[in-house]
Amino acid sequence: MSLTQDGLQFTADRDLLIDLHRRMVRIRLFEEAAGRLMESGAMPGFLHLYVGQEAVAAGVMSTLRDSDQITSTHRGHGHAVAKGANFRQMFAELYGKSTGYCHGRGGSMHINDLEIGMLGANGIVGGGIPIAVGAAFASVYRQDGGVAAAFFGDGGSNIGSFHEAANMAAVLNLPVLLVCENNGYAEFTAQADHMKIKDVADRAAGYGIPGVIVDGMDAVAVHQTTLAAVERARAGEGPTLIEAKTYRFYDHQGVKGLRIPYRSQDEVDIWKARDPITMLERRAIDEGLMQQAECTAMWETTHAEVADAIAFAEASPEPDAADLLQDVYTS
Amino acid sequence: MSLTQDGLQFTADRDLLIDLHRRMVRIRLFEEAAGRLMESGAMPGFLHLYVGQEAVAAGVMSTLRDSDQITSTHRGHGHAVAKGANFRQMFAELYGKSTGYCHGRGGSMHINDLEIGMLGANGIVGGGIPIAVGAAFASVYRQDGGVAAAFFGDGGSNIGSFHEAANMAAVLNLPVLLVCENNGYAEFTAQADHMKIKDVADRAAGYGIPGVIVDGMDAVAVHQTTLAAVERARAGEGPTLIEAKTYRFYDHQGVKGLRIPYRSQDEVDIWKARDPITMLERRAIDEGLMQQAECTAMWETTHAEVADAIAFAEASPEPDAADLLQDVYTS
Amino acid sequence: MSTQTSDLQATATAIETPPQRQLTYVKAFNEGVAQMMRTDPDVFLVGEDVAGYGGVFHMFDGLKNEFGARRVVDTPISEAAIIGLGVGAAARGLRPICDLMFMDFLGVCMDQVVNQAAKMKYMYGGTVSVPLTITTAGGAGVGASAQHSQSLEAWLAHVPGLKVAMPSDAYDAKGLIVAAIRDDNPTIVVLNKLLLGAKSHVPEELYAIPFGQAKIVRPGRDVTVVAIGRMVTEARAAAELLAAEGIEVEVVDPRTVQPLDTATIVESARRTNRVLVVHEAVTFGGIGAEIAAQIQDEAFDYLDAPVLRVGAPFSPVPFSPVLEKAYVPDAQRILAGCRRLLERG
Amino acid sequence: MSTQTSDLQATATAIETPPQRQLTYVKAFNEGVAQMMRTDPDVFLVGEDVAGYGGVFHMFDGLKNEFGARRVVDTPISEAAIIGLGVGAAARGLRPICDLMFMDFLGVCMDQVVNQAAKMKYMYGGTVSVPLTITTAGGAGVGASAQHSQSLEAWLAHVPGLKVAMPSDAYDAKGLIVAAIRDDNPTIVVLNKLLLGAKSHVPEELYAIPFGQAKIVRPGRDVTVVAIGRMVTEARAAAELLAAEGIEVEVVDPRTVQPLDTATIVESARRTNRVLVVHEAVTFGGIGAEIAAQIQDEAFDYLDAPVLRVGAPFSPVPFSPVLEKAYVPDAQRILAGCRRLLERG
Ligand SMILES: Cc1ncc(C[n+]2csc(CCOP(=O)(O)OP(=O)(O)O)c2C)c(N)n1
């Protein structure tokens, strides 16, 4: 495991584990609460929950600087939380309140905060990939040493913009991470029904860039794999396609029961047995790098922070309908 | 060399050579004449000439039935001629006359004739590839044993519709030939400046289909390579990506001098030394499969046919402006 | 024996006049597709999650079971290839239904719709027909935000070669999808998300509603409201409110915006002399502009007031329910529009 | 010495009043881009064949030589990624110019233009600006056929968040591209292929033409012709012909169709009481519909005739020169439209 890395300074394995654990627990509790609130009708709109895939966002973000930009997807809460978004503005946005990240104009699929490098979630599958390429272009143009990561799913790797953006990043040799979160499904369509290949990483060869596969349930592995790609990118060696094999624990949208016709209970059980947070905690404690108490404390403080954020969101004012036409244009 | 093949019946190598020679000579003389007429101002519009790439169209079409459909590109005359389009309607269309394939409405980039399996040239790079996938879908749906071929260039393999169509053909296991004519340039941009890979065939692995490379100046090699792909397709084994390495002898558009800043004279000379027609004639005569006289005769009869077609086109009436709104809709 | 007879008669009457069958918009649409697939073996369906799942709006529930994987096909997320597949299959004489989950996704497949499907027949000299049907869902009001709520029919209506239907109730959802599938041209049928559960009478038998024939949904003498898609419902509500004041609003539903039944609209305008055009799309550059431009041209001497328009304000669709409610046109804004018309000379 | 003085004076005068500099439309555009790249290091250019070749219409000749490969970048044929690259770079504060060779190719990148660039600021809550400029070439008349000749500005003008300029001469080509590059919003500058070689006076200094301010190209009292892009030239020709008959046509060029300067157009309509709107796009659903709808609303009591429109007929652009000539609006059709207006009451 890397002792030091670029974005943050880990002086020891322990620090990395704590960092990854923190990011994952924050995502998990944010999502569990968001799901409950939506199902109960307290919160409007749709939610594509990230639960189960936490190791990918945590592992990737743990290698990035705040100034490194990412573009996300419809399933973007996990990326935002891992990149450092605060719960209050996120919940407020999910509630459509004026205090939210988008002042209520965007909702779940459009959380963004360039200050922390969250260039934005996106409702259009593949829509964010070329945008990340543009963010990376800006870093080279300004020689600021930044990298950009584009997240997308197995299904998203079938849309034209993935192909165009990957080839563009390759031929312009841009510092881009193409992060495919392969959770085996595009909505309700299994991977075998939307592509003939098993590994999306195989597509990298078509662009002349490296394609690597990593266990998307193992945050440390994701961290290490991404770190190598980030170092390549910062060194001016161009983009890397990273395929993280993962799984979503809930339905495509919302928090319905796990057992849905298109997935077998066995399949779900096998993946849940490899819960990324449980695995990391077990490992950290076995290796004596973290205490059970520390883990518990993280869950508790995060629970409290979620509760605070929800209270903040609920107490926040609705947007003023008089501002409906604000920010259509920059004047 | 295959003695028999599916589309046509070649009882001997000689028959195949004659067939390929005929298709190539027809393309060459059609294009040379068309180029002259456009440059002289006799003919309106733009022309993307196929000269130099004849072996690809000839080799591929010699494996197809009339009922097998192809979709073509902006550089489509060669495909049309090789698929059996007649000179009269083609020249008439280039002249914009009412007797043309499109009654003058389409011009150079929209020649089509479903009767002979020419599903159409296309002015949009990549536009025809998904359409060929649809034609192949129809063959499977009707179980008519047909295949469909989509032609596109090295540059065209960078656009989203190529990626989507290739993956669609693969996952639906359709009888499609994805024929990439890699002539090294997209307009005035060299391949190295628009993709990082040397072989477009490398992209096949990303779709889980075979990718093969063939010498696009050798009509017989193209015939044999395509034949194998056609047999796979008809046997229900799905699509194949065929990359033919070739070269255009004229400019991207029109018949300007060969020596254009973006290509070196050396490069042009090397490729012209491998003129696909000269190579085939030399080989056929050396192997004693064809006589010089036969070759000469082919050039002469074709010259005459071109002259006849031009005369027909020039003598044909212009479309009637009163028919401007005809055929916008099928009623 | 007499009893028997009367019993029989009773039964007979019962059979003759069954209670009118009510169906939801989405079920009526689904029935139209199913009936067409039963009657025409060349009709097939491709799209994302249309087979196994039946479409995210359940537009296609049960079709995979009845017609099998050959005719009901799930695809990758590749809209350009989905439409392109339809264009190629249609050019060869099949009748594809290509589903575009959300109308907003036109952005990723506009070339196949506009430069390929729409132009093929004309630019190929009339030799090829493209009997392709694209089904999609438009409209706001469900908290789906800026990229899943647009009404973009004006783009499509501006393209020669396309036909565009906007069913405003369950009866039309069935009749228009049937007409679209039977049409030999590329057609787009735009369902409205908020109408999916709306019920109305839908006959069981197969029927088609001809394109280009507007429907006078409600006759009236004082004002004409030309309403598109779901706005027909809002216009009816506004008409009810004004009826209470003795103002008779005529509500006209064009049903298809391409072709557009100008004759019926102009005839109504000439009778009422006051016209309001309503749609969910942003007002600027919406189909209402074309309708207003045609009315003022062809009914110039009959108008007592300018043709007014009610549409969405000029911004993307906001997420917040409060903002979205203020954004989407409704009965109140239609009512206000009618009052402005009536105030004029 | 006096001679000297007078010589000096002569020279001075010569310097003070040089012969007006005439430049072609494409060179004026090119100069505007070059001057902006000189003044603002954040401006860069990406597109197909824009660097090595200078753009297929020579719009970008010489820029690669002056500014180098870092700022003038050739790309693969990947329009969605070209615009997307611009969106991402613009969101980070750069000022990308993304070239879309032909306007027809909007079909393959509409999502990035409409769902990404146009909506980003609003749906992200105002925190991000997208100072992106898209340059493209539209219009028919060059024998480029159905997929390389369209005028699709109506699509773009219907999209909140975008701005759309249609330069009608060399002076505007420079002034509008400069304003577009300086604008903090996504802008599209649509050059017209037939105007590329058209010359007019173009000052050497850097100047910008503000968006949303129409220009009265030719004053007149009898009829107003609102003309878009190249149609301004045709409208002027028609005005000359009518002037010979003593009919004074006022020609108004909106310059940008989004934002649209309704005030100037309506003011003119109120003076002349007769308005014709002309554009190259098909009439149905074109920007002319929006302009006509606004005029009849805001100048209702002033109009002596309906607002008439001249645009292309409802078909794809044909290839045959004979058909194309019959297709594209020209001075004769504008003149006929004016006559129809003048015949009314
Ligand atoms: C262009 C486009 N097509 C379709 C959709 C509808 N849609 C939203 S999410 C989704 C599935 C995405 O699958 P994947 O990329 O694997 O991501 P996951 O949901 O598994 O995280 C689809 C089809 C969309 N939003 N955009």
Ligand SMILES: Cc1ncc(C[n+]2csc(CCOP(=O)(O)OP(=O)(O)O)c2C)c(N)n1
């Ligand atoms: C979507 C689209 N983008 C750009 C163009 C302009 N264009 C026409 S041909 C061409 C180059 C195509 O290169 P390639 O695919 O290698 O084919 P070749 O011309 O070499 O035969 C370009 C960029 C187009 N017609 N369509």
Ligand SMILES: [Mg+2]
């Ligand atoms: Mg997935």
Ligand SMILES: [Mg+2]
């Ligand atoms: Mg090429």
